[in-house]
Amino acid sequence: MAANQAGVSIEDVSKTFVTRTGKQVDEVHVLDHVSLRVEPGEIVALTGLSGCGKTTLLRILLGLERADSGRVLVNGSEVTGCGADRSMVFQNAQLFPWRSALGNVEFGLEARGVPKSERRRTALEKLELVGLGHATDRRPDQLSGGMQQRVGLARALSVDPAVLLMDEPFGALDAQTREGLQAEVLRIHRETGKTIIFVTHDLDEAVLLAHRVVLMAPNPGRIDRIFPIELPAPRTDLVTVRGRKEFGAQRHEIWHRLMTGASAQAAAEPATT
């Protein structure tokens, strides 16, 4: 196992949000006894209906939220807050508009007190890794949406996290840009061997990228079913992978299970008229 890889253990995690509006108190039971083991170097996609707790689970993994009960271990150490062993790529890259691509990638290293020459070298290396070696001096408004996401990915990789968390990172991009970045994620995974936990609504994306797809169900948020993806490795030619019979069959199986759950969910909801 490479030094910068880690396994993740999610052990019996539950979470309820309580919101107060005036005298009204509402409770949302977002995660209910969620357990999952992610192996070092594995890519796991989390998918499921809106509101089933995917982002909340990712935020607990990052250390931005605390579970009410249960725990998360990264490489055997319990997560109690944010740490250098994990970083996140968000749907919107959230770059500083006044900083260049290089300055944005350097930011996380600055915050960690990495000396200037070292952070410049690392930031340039990561921008090169995501295919932006030619655009290091451009500000976010001079970059396309896909390029901005690449900067976000380079920034997340700059701290050499053992676990990369990705929350619908390509959800706002057009289909062609998205496909290019999916191939990039697989290439970067081949080069770095990072453990990746990836939230997506896009079942094609989930099957294309992941070793396992974890389907979650809502109310309360829980793991409904886990689908091992049996596609030959390495997945380099994504056009060919998408055309494989197994790809379509696995996508259909997950979609069918998701829609069965969605129908049951709709039937259980009270009529609004």
Ligand SMILES: Nc1ncnc2c1ncn2[C@@H]1O[C@H](COP(=O)(O)OP(=O)(O)OP(=O)(O)O)[C@@H](O)[C@H]1O
């Ligand atoms: N800080 C919060 N306070 C109160 N409720 C919250 C909070 N964060 C999330 N929720 C609620 O928890 C539920 C799960 O939200 P979450 O964003 O984790 O789901 P999701 O599966 O990622 O959804 P989507 O696919 O739409 O992004 C939702 O009902 C949401 O409104």
